Amino acid sequence: MTDRAVEPLPPSGPSLTVAAVARQLGVAPATLRTWDRRYGVGPSSHEPGAHRRYSTEDISRLERMRRLVMSGVSPAEAAKWALAGQDPAAQAPAESTSAPESSTRSGGGNVLSLPGARGEVRGLARAAQALDTQECQRILTEAIDEHGVVDAWDGIIVPVLSAVGEKWSNTGRGVETEHALSAAVQEVLGSWIQSCAPSQPSRSVILACAPGEQHALPLWAVAGALAERGVAARILGPNLPEDALGRVVTRLGPAAILLWCQVSDSADVQMVEHLPVTRPAPTVLLGGPGWPDHDYGRGVSRTLDLKDCVERIGRALG
Ligand code: B12
Incomplete structure (x- = not known):
């Protein structure tokens, strides 16, 4: 889907720690540990009991x-x-790197699969597929005006995002639709937030994605629904490094923190456990299907939908 520029690798030099490599590559330390454990793509020499140290070759891999x-x-x-030191793009046409084609699974053709969907949903899907971002924005603005953020998100935006994601996973196609729709959703929610002119609560609300996590739209949905209730939130966006979050929490002493994790590779349980202690303690909400079941400790809990999330943030603010 998207790619990002990565700083050039050092030509040689001392081996790096997992945290330094994670920073350099823009992925979560937990992802690097998972790649090592599951797929054997880790440091070439890792002595039991010692910290992982990555060589220049390990980092290139x-x-x-x-x-x-x-x-x-x-x-x-x-x-x-x-591990083979090869790149499939150099061996075969680019499409062979995509998920295999399937014309029989739902969403596998050129249309998005939205059985029984209401008119606004179909209209948004059509506009997104036509890459008509203006029309997407018009439909989204109208939907939010009419239904409010929570219902527009759950009833219109989520079904279309899910169908776009499903199509991509079935066919490897539709990334452009996904980008166009995501941009329109973020744009409209951003304007909505501005138009509500929400005010900053006495203790802040922080909305951020876990390190390595690029799926940030739910943060905008939460901010939009809070703005509707007059509450301003600080959106810290995708891929927030653990140390940056720590500094923000120490600096602001927030009332509530939402950490979004869509894909399990971005879920960093330790990051949650290592959050700095502030008084009064914040309500920490973990949103998104990427978080594993785990006992995260006091004050930390999962939130499973937008309404619940916004209500709990409201309660945290008192
Ligand atoms: C838009 C999108 C992107 C955009 C994000 C843009 C942005 N600004 O956010 C971009 C292009 C960056 C992107 C990138 C990638 N994506 Co993507 N993406 C999506 C898409 C279409 C929507 C994401 C989204 O906003 N989801 C939010 C809602 C719509 O989805 P949901 O979590 O399923 O909703 C459920 C719950 O979370 C809950 N819920 C809904 N809303 C809310 C709100 C709150 C506050 C709460 C608490 C709960 C809640 O209710 C829902 C129903 O149960 C999804 C499809 C999908 N179904 O999510 C794929 C999807 C998440 N992406 C996927 C993948 C694989 C990727 C990439 C790894 C692909 C790649 N190789 O490049 C990358 C990198 C991701 C990374 N490391 O973070 C897969 C993840 C598969 C998996 N389980 O791991 C998905 C599911 C597509 C698919 N069907 O395969 N993606």
């Missing part, structure tokens, strides 16, 4: 793996290519 995963290759497949 990880960079290849990251690039393949970001271009849509499954992690298992990407690991095989990375």
Whole structure:
């Protein structure tokens, strides 16, 4: 789907820690540990009991793996290519790196699969597929005006996003639709927030994505629904590094923190456990299907939908 520029790798030099490599590649430390554990793409020499240290060659391999995963290759497949020191793009047409085609599964053709969907949903899907971002924005603005953010998100936006995602996973196609729709959703929610002119609560609300996590739209939905209630939130966007979050929490002493994690590779349980202690303690909400079931400790809990999330943030603010 998207890719990002990565700083050039050092030509040689001392081996790096997992945190330094994670920073350099723009992925979560937990992802690097998972790639090592599951696929054997880790440091070439790792002595039991010692910290992982990555050599320049290890980092090049990880960079290849990251690039393949970001271009849509499954992690298992990407690991095989990375370990073999090869790039599938150099061996075969680009489409062979996409998920296999299937014309029988739902969403596999040129249309989005939205059985029984209401008119606004079909209209938004059509506009998104036509890459008509103005029409997407018009439909979204009207939907939010008419139904409010929570209902527009759950009833109109989520079904279309899910169908777009499903189509991509079935056919490897539709990334452009996904980008156009995401941009329109973010744009409209941004304007909505501005138009509500929400005021900053006495203790802040922080909305951020876990490190490595690029799916930030739900943060905008939460901010939009809070704005509707007059409450301003601080959206810290995608891929927030653990140390940055720590600094923000210490600095602002927030009443509530939402950490979004859409894909499990971005879920960093330790990051949640290492949040700085502030008084009064914030309500920490973990949103998104990427978080594993785990006992995260006091004050931390999962939130499963937008309404619940916004209500709990409201309660945290008192
Ligand atoms: C838009 C999108 C992108 C955009 C994001 C743009 C942006 N500004 O956010 C971009 C292009 C960056 C992107 C990138 C990628 N994406 Co993407 N993306 C999506 C898409 C279409 C929508 C994401 C979204 O906003 N979801 C939010 C809602 C719509 O989805 P949901 O979580 O399923 O909703 C449920 C719950 O979370 C809950 N819920 C809904 N809203 C809310 C709100 C709150 C506050 C709460 C608490 C709960 C809640 O209710 C829903 C129903 O149960 C999804 C499809 C999908 N179904 O999500 C794929 C999807 C998430 N992406 C996917 C993938 C694989 C990727 C990439 C790895 C692909 C690649 N190789 O490049 C990358 C990198 C991701 C990374 N490391 O973060 C997969 C993830 C598969 C998996 N389970 O791991 C998905 C599911 C597509 C698919 N069907 O395969 N993506």
